[in-house]
Amino acid sequence: MLTLDTLVIVLLALALVVFLGEPFLHPTVSALSSGEEDARTALTLQKATLYTAIHDLDFDFRTGKVDQQDYEELRSQLEKEAATVLRQLDQETLHSSSMPASQGQCPHCSIPLQGGENYCPSCGSLLLSSKEA
Amino acid sequence: MIDIGAIALRFAFVAALYGVFAGVLGGCYGRPALVRSAERAAHAVFGLVSIAMIVLLYALLTHDFRLQYIASVSNRSMPLFYLIASLWGGQEGSMMLWLWILVGYSSLVTLQNQQRNRELMPYVVATLMATSLLFLTMLIFAEDPFQQLARVPRDGQGLNPLLQHPLMVIHPPNLYLGFVGFAVPFAFGLGALASGRLDNQWLYSVRRWTLVAWLFLTVGILLGGQWAYVELGWGGYWAWDPVENASLLPWLTGTAFLHSVMIQEKKGMLKVWNMALVIATYGLSIFGTFLTRSGVISSVHAFAQSSLGNYFLLYLGIALAISVALLLKRLPQLRSDHRLESALSRESSFLFNNLFLVGMTFAVLWGTLFPIISEAIRGVKISVAAPFFNQVNVPLGLALLFLAGVCPLIAWRKASAKNLQRNFLYPFTWSLLSTALLYAFGIRHVVALIALTVCAFTFGTVVLEFYRGMRVRRGNKGWGYALFALIGRNRRRYGGYIVHCGVILIFLGITGSSAYQIEENLVLQRGEQQRVGHFTLQYDDLRHSIQATHEAFIATIRVRNAEKELTTLYPEKRLYFAQNQPTTEVALRTSLLEDLYIILAGFESSGTITLKVFINPLVAWIWLGGVVIVLGTLIAIWPERRWPLQQRRYDLAAPAAAQQEA
Numbered sequence: 001m002l003t004l005d006t007l008v009i010v011l012l013a014l015a016l017v018v019f020l021g022e023p024f025l026h027p028t029v030s031a032l033s034s035g036e037e038d039a040r041t042a043l044t045l046q047k048a049t050l051y052t053a054i055h056d057l058d059f060d061f062r063t064g065k066v067d068q069q070d071y072e073e074l075r076s077q078l079e080k081e082a083a084t085v086l087r088q089l090d091q092e093t094l095h096s097s098s099m100p101a102s103q104g105q106c107p108h109c110s111i112p113l114q115g116g117e118n119y120c121p122s123c124g125s126l127l128l129s130s131k132e133a
Numbered sequence: 134m135i136d137i138g139a140i141a142l143r144f145a146f147v148a149a150l151y152g153v154f155a156g157v158l159g160g161c162y163g164r165p166a167l168v169r170s171a172e173r174a175a176h177a178v179f180g181l182v183s184i185a186m187i188v189l190l191y192a193l194l195t196h197d198f199r200l201q202y203i204a205s206v207s208n209r210s211m212p213l214f215y216l217i218a219s220l221w222g223g224q225e226g227s228m229m230l231w232l233w234i235l236v237g238y239s240s241l242v243t244l245q246n247q248q249r250n251r252e253l254m255p256y257v258v259a260t261l262m263a264t265s266l267l268f269l270t271m272l273i274f275a276e277d278p279f280q281q282l283a284r285v286p287r288d289g290q291g292l293n294p295l296l297q298h299p300l301m302v303i304h305p306p307n308l309y310l311g312f313v314g315f316a317v318p319f320a321f322g323l324g325a326l327a328s329g330r331l332d333n334q335w336l337y338s339v340r341r342w343t344l345v346a347w348l349f350l351t352v353g354i355l356l357g358g359q360w361a362y363v364e365l366g367w368g369g370y371w372a373w374d375p376v377e378n379a380s381l382l383p384w385l386t387g388t389a390f391l392h393s394v395m396i397q398e399k400k401g402m403l404k405v406w407n408m409a410l411v412i413a414t415y416g417l418s419i420f421g422t423f424l425t426r427s428g429v430i431s432s433v434h435a436f437a438q439s440s441l442g443n444y445f446l447l448y449l450g451i452a453l454a455i456s457v458a459l460l461l462k463r464l465p466q467l468r469s470d471h472r473l474e475s476a477l478s479r480e481s482s483f484l485f486n487n488l489f490l491v492g493m494t495f496a497v498l499w500g501t502l503f504p505i506i507s508e509a510i511r512g513v514k515i516s517v518a519a520p521f522f523n524q525v526n527v528p529l530g531l532a533l534l535f536l537a538g539v540c541p542l543i544a545w546r547k548a549s550a551k552n553l554q555r556n557f558l559y560p561f562t563w564s565l566l567s568t569a570l571l572y573a574f575g576i577r578h579v580v581a582l583i584a585l586t587v588c589a590f591t592f593g594t595v596v597l598e599f600y601r602g603m604r605v606r607r608g609n610k611g612w613g614y615a616l617f618a619l620i621g622r623n624r625r626r627y628g629g630y631i632v633h634c635g636v637i638l639i640f641l642g643i644t645g646s647s648a649y650q651i652e653e654n655l656v657l658q659r660g661e662q663q664r665v666g667h668f669t670l671q672y673d674d675l676r677h678s679i680q681a682t683h684e685a686f687i688a689t690i691r692v693r694n695a696e697k698e699l700t701t702l703y704p705e706k707r708l709y710f711a712q713n714q715p716t717t718e719v720a721l722r723t724s725l726l727e728d729l730y731i732i733l734a735g736f737e738s739s740g741t742i743t744l745k746v747f748i749n750p751l752v753a754w755i756w757l758g759g760v761v762i763v764l765g766t767l768i769a770i771w772p773e774r775r776w777p778l779q780q781r782r783y784d785l786a787a788p789a790a791a792q793q794e795a
Contacts, residue, residue, distance in 0.1 A: 012137075020151065020174055020177060024170065038252075053546075066544045074546055
C-alpha cells in the first residue's frame, strides 16, 4: 500500500544514505593536517599571545598599574620570549620552503608536480613553498 | 503526517549513532572521507529533527488530538501565541526543543569549522552526536511525542495556566539555548583531549560559543526569576528551589571557566583545571535537566514522575567516565607552561575568583542534593531552605564582587604594591564616603551597608578604569573618541567591566528588596482604605468576570501617596476551567525606587477582601542589571581585530614605540 507518507519516508531514507555516503565517492589523499601546519599554527598562536601580553603590559604601565622597574623587567622577559618564537617561526618557514616539491605531488588533488611551483596547475591551491600561513 | 515525524526521529537516531562511530573512527585512523561523512551526519540529524519539529508544530496548530502530547498541553480555546508556546509546555515537547537546539548548534559548529580545527572536529562531532543520542533515545523509547491515543478526545486539556505568561514562553528556550550551548565547549575540550592537540587553539575556538551560552543562561535565569516574581505570587524572585539551583550550578562553573581561560591564554597555566571546569559545566547542565525532569524532586517546576532518571544517570556516568579517562591519559601533556610570577597579580585574583565560584557551586549542590540523598538513605525528608543558601552565598557573593573591584587595579603578571596602594585609595575613599552618607540617611541594616559599600567600591574602580584608559587613548582628540577607541581596542576587557556594572545593579536590587522589604496583610471592606509604607490603598470594588478560559474575581485598588493619586491596581484570583486550578494574578506597580506588589489573598461574599501587600525596594534594578549584562556581553563578543591578522609593524626593541598608537 503506497501512501504519500510511505513514499516520503522511503525518499527520506534514500536521501540520507546518499548524503552520508557521498564523501566516500571522492576520496582525498590529504591527511587531516600535516605536522608542519600544526607546528606553524602553534607558533603563530604563541606569537599572538606574546604580542597581546606586551600590548597589555604597555597599557598597564601607561595607566599606572606597574612601576618603571617592574615594567622594564617584565617587558624584556616578554621580548626575549617573542624573539625566540619569531626565530622558530622563521626556521619553520625555511624548512617547509625547501620541502614541498620533493614530495612530488599536490597535497590537495595529488597530481604529480615538477617542483618549484607556487600554485598547483591542476586544482590551483597554494603550495607550502610560499609565505608562512 | 504523524508517521513522517516519528520516522524522522528514528532516522535521526540512526544518523546520530553513525555520526558517533564515524567521527571517532575517522579521527583515530585519520580517514578524511569518514570524517566528512560524520560531519554530514550532524547536518542530516539537524534536518531530520527539524522535520519532526515541523510535524509536531503542525499537529499543534491544527489541534490534532490523535497525539497524546498535543491533547495534554493544548486545547481549542488557546490563543495562537500560547498555542505555539505549548510546544515546550510538557516533557516530550520541551525535550524536543532541547534536542532541536542541540542539533542546530552541532550543525552550525560543523559548518563554521569546515576549514579549521580539522584534528578536533571528528571528536567534536562525535561528542555532540552522542549528546543528541541521549535525547533521541529518551524521545523514542520513553517519552514519545508522537504517541497516539486509542480514542481521540474532542478537546485537549490545555496548557497549565501558570505557564500562560509571556515570560514563561521565552524563559525555557533561553535556558535551553544556554544549557545546550555549553555542550560545544565541552565537545571541543574532549576533542582536544582525544586528538592530543592540547595547545590553546581549542580555547580560542570556543570563546564566543562560551560567551553566547553564558549570556543565554544568564538571561534565562533572570527571566525565570522575573516570572516567579510576577506569576507565582509569593512576593519574591528566587526561592533556592532545586530546579532554580539546577540552572544556577552550570552558570557558576561557566562563569569560573570564562575567567580562568584568560589565565590559560596568557600564561598557559590551569590547563587541567579548565578541562575540569568545562566538563563540570556540561555535566551540571545535563544533571540540571535530569533534576528537573526525572521526578526526583517535587517542585512547581518539576515535570511528572518519569522513568527518565535512569537514562540521564547512565549517560552522565558514561560521559564522566570517558572525560576523566581522557583527562588522565593526557595529564602529562597538560603541564603548565609558566608559573605565577607574583601572588599580587591579576592571575592570582582570577584564581581567587574561581575558588569562590566553585565554593558557591559546592554549597548550592550540597544544599540541593542533601534532601534527596537524605530521603533516599534515611527515608526522612529534610528541607534545606533559603537560610542555608543565603548564609553561604551572600558572603561569598560579596567577596566575589569585592574581587571584581580589586582585580582591575592589579596588573597582569605582577603588580607593584606601591602602585596598588595608590590606585586603591580613590575607590576606597569613595566607598567609605558613600557608606557614611548612607548611614546618615538612615540605612542601619549591617549586611545592607556592607553590600552597598562593596557595590560602591567596585563601581568606583570600574569608573576609574574607564577614566584612566580614556586618558591614555585620548591623545589630543575628544573624550568621545577616547571611549570608542578604548572599548574598540579591548572589547573583552571593557565589555567585561560593563557586565560587572550590571552585576552591581543586580546586587543593589537584591540588597534593597531583601533588607528593606515590607510585608503586610490587610483586611478591607468595600470603600475602606489603609496605609502601607508611604502608600494609601483604597479598596473600591470586587468584580466577577467570566472569560473563555477562566473565571476571575478582580479587586479594584486605588493607590495614593501623600501628595496625589498614583494609579489603580487590579489584583485577581482566577479559576481556569480546563485545569480546575486557582491562580493569583499579582497587581504590580513598578518604579525605580520600589515595587508595590498586591495579592488578592481571599474574599468573602460580603465583599470583604484580604490583601497581601509587599513593598519591594529596588527590584527593578535587578532587571535593569540584566539589560546591562546583555549589553556588556555583546560588546565582549563583538569580533575584535586580532594581532596576527593585522600587518602592524611591531618594534620589539623599542618600548618607546608603545607611546605611538598605529
